[in-house]
Amino acid sequence: MKKLILFTVAGSLVGVFYYYFIGCNNSCAITGSPINSTTYGAALGFILGFPTEK
Numbered sequence: 683m684k685k686l687i688l689f690t691v692a693g694s695l696v697g698v699f700y701y702y703f704i705g706c707n708n709s710c711a712i713t714g715s716p717i718n719s720t721t722y723g724a725a726l727g728f729i730l731g732f733p734t735e736k
Contacts, residue, residue, distance in 0.1 A: 685733070686732060688731065690724050690728045691724075693727020693728065694727065696727070697722055700723065701713055701719035701720070
């Protein structure tokens with residue numbers, strides 16, 4: 683559970699930093715808004731941190 687939370691928070695931070703440093707000012711779907719980039723980053727972190735079978 684801790685891994686899942688850690689990856690989700692890290693993903694959202696990556697999304698915010700991506701928006702701040704690389705994001706576009708036009709009508710980009712993901713990087714045009716800090717909310718969208720944070721949400722997509724958190725979703726990606728959640729997926730990557732989801733427990734898998736060993």
